Amino acid sequence: MREENVVQGALPPAQLGVDETLSVQVQNWLEVQCSQIPTALGGLVMLVDAEGLQPEALWPDAKAVEPLLDLSERAGARREGLIAPLPSSDGFGIAWPLMEDGSLIAVAALAIEVGDDAALQTIMRQLQWGAAGLQLLIVQNLSGYARDRANALAASVDLLAEVLAASRFDAAAMALVTSIATRLGADRGSLGLLEGEVIKVAHVSHSAQVGDSVSLIQRIEAAMEEVVDQRLPIAIPMIQRDDEAPIRIAHERLVLQERGAIMTIPLFQDGIAVGALTVERPSYFPFSSAEMKILESVAALAVTALLDKKRSDQPLARRALRELREATERVMGRDRKERRIAAALALVLVVAALLAPGTDRVSAYAQIEPRQQIILAAPFDGYVRSASSRAGDPVKRGAVIAVLDDSDLLLERARWESQVNRYGGEFQDASATQDRVQINASSAERDEAQAQFDLANAFLMRSVLKAPFDAVLVSGDLSQRIGAAVTKGEELFRIAPRGAFRVDLRIPESRIADMRPGQRGLLHLSSLPSQPFRFTVGNITPRTLADGGETYFIVEAMLDSRQSLAVLQPGMKGVAKVVVGRGWLLGIWTRDISNWLRLKLWTLFG
Structure with missing residues (x-):
């Protein structure tokens, strides 16, 4: 085996994106290169992407270039040209790495059949010269790709600024579809949003003359549902993509009616489909893959701001219901059977707990007072x-x-x-x-x-x-x-006599009717929060106290003499709870609001 070291010391592979048209250009280069070498048995070009070296072009077929895969991987890893005999063959394999700014961008490899070293060296030099042209081709395409991405980002930012500048959803949506239609030279731009299980067209660009054509709107909505169901963009004429060709029946029906080029992309928020965007223009001006990518970038950036404005425009009650529905869908989606079962069980437990009997207590601010002064x-x-x-x-x-x-x-x-x-x-x-x-x-x-x-x-x-x-x-x-x-x-x-105290309870006016002499309760003082004191309601006085717009009745209670009262001092304050009976927990927890509602209804309707 002979090896010739040409390039060494390169940086690790860069993760580069490649424009779709580059594949055709690389394939053409490889076919020309192999045609110029009569003894060529096969040829392979591998480009660097996010996952490493990937085959981009081959000649004449996959079986002929299979021995070159390992040689290309080794040449890329070592960042140097390699010549090695092919296994189970009398030929040789030649692999040459292509570098740009110290980073690997591609590897070109040939399988040849030669009889002497001089011919091998000649072919090696020819591959080097041809690789220089291939490198220039790849770099130019990559530069164009970066420029397209920059343009897409600039367009996205401009459109986002227009959406954010609008104060209401209708104005923002109209600005979005009109600006997209204008930038793409389209006759019509349509924005559809998902409402339940179907898509409804929300806005159409200012240049559209839809009139009362219900059938046209229905066909646009059908095309939008087609991309949402498949979660893939669709363009007619078809744009060659790596994805499996999507179903486009609804788009073809729309083309039959409108006779033009159509492109529709789905809109997503947090991975959930929320709508679609459709643009139409004359058939002699078909959409390109670059325009599709720009439109996808614009939509991804603007859809969140647009939907936020739509939510802000909704009434408060409707907004609350929508938030509740979305939260429920996130927790109990169709594919989350276990969560739905758990939520149903939790709901049953909550209802059972609300209908269970419980102890009804009246809370009141309390103060220690001497029984005699x-x-x-x-x-x-x-x-x-x-x-x-x-x-x-x-x-x-x-x-x-x-x-x-x-x-x-x-x-x-x-x-x-x-x-x-x-x-x-x-x-x-x-x-x-x-x-x-x-x-x-x-x-x-x-x-x-x-x-x-x-x-x-x-x-x-x-x-x-x-x-x-x-x-x-x-x-x-x-x-x-x-x-x-x-x-x-x-x-x-x-x-005041030492140890002879009473408790003055500030009972709210709404609960004074529930108080009876002899009722028992517990008192927790601010200075002794961990020590409860038992008491019994004694005298329900007619004394009242107004505080913070509320009226309170003073109820006197006697402390249980069997507990230690030596730590008490007049003036100590705390919170007391008096047991006034039993009832359903639901009725106990909703008593205040139900009483307030009952009083308001009586005030309004007698």
Whole structure:
């Protein structure tokens, strides 16, 4: 085996697309090359695509070039020309890689029958020279392909801008079909959208003169359904494609009526067919594969924006129903039997759960309040001397809470004490002289002085404010008023017995009729969310509270004394739930809306 190294050190294969007309050109090149070599047994050209080297042209048949496949693969992998004897043959195989910018784009190979090395070298040089022409041909086609793709992208962006610029769906659809018809030189452009199981023509370009031709619209719709069913574009005259030739009965019927060239492409969104686009122009101006690709690119880019505008134009209720239907179709498609069964079972379970009996509860904001409160007021006009406790402090029975200044009271008591002694002496002197008038006067003055003296003592005792029982101070703080004046009867402190609490529930007006004394419930406080407190509804008061436009009734409840209440403090807030009965879960969950609806209907219709 002989090998001649020609090109080395190339980059990995590039993934290149190839225009359809390139196949014919490559086949022609190969036939000319083989005809110029009398000893040629076969020829093969392989082009690089996304999956690697693929046969693009062969001569004279597949059996003759089968030995060249492996040699071409090796030449492409090594990026160098190779000469090797053919298996089970007296001939040789010659393979030459074609490079562009360091990347492999193709491999040309020949099977020849020669008798000496000189002839072999001559054929090798001829293949090299011919490969240069093939390389130029491929590069030119690839450049044209890139240019077509750039033009397609530019057209797509321009059309998308026109669609987005329109504020409503009708204007956007008309702009799309009119612009496509104008750019392609078409007489008519038609946009059809899928409605249920059939396609309906939504808009026709401004150049069309459809009039009242119902049959023409029906034929266009049939052609659109034909491409949607097959998920393939169709053009008449037929454009050669790699795909299997599609069925085109509806298109042929449309051609018989319109006598022109027709092209229809399906429209997809997220892989789901949503409609089709049809363009028509004179028969002497058939559509090309490049135009078909451009139209497909334009449609793929514009269809999403177009459908978004269509959805935005729909009424809210219809939009919601459509979204629900689409979500249902995505979850329970025709090919998803297991999901449909699971959804049916879930629906049955939900209905059963809604019709199942449940506990009806009334939720309410709640606040801890003392069951009894006592006010400690100032016994006389005076001044604050000291304060040892303030709001929130627990106090024992007899504990000093605050002391008022008693200087004036001590002087007052001393004055009246001297008066008692004076009038007592005068009473004794009058008794000794048996002066009855003086006796009566002295006795009355002595009794008055004694009463004032006792009153002064009482005030002195009351100047020290003490807790009458074990309690907690609910309000009051004299520690910031030392030396300040207080007036007789002024509220200084409010105290409540320790552990004696009630719960004030704010029941909404719509649920007050469900409340009954003796009903039980649970309370969770914001400061103690993990500790529930049991209570029993006691008094349903007529007191109301307005908050946020709603009216609430105050219902008093008693806490269960068998649970620990030492952690509670007046003013604590939380949420309470009162058990008011049992009923269907559906009725419980929809009570508020059903009551509101019932009231509105009565207001409107009496």
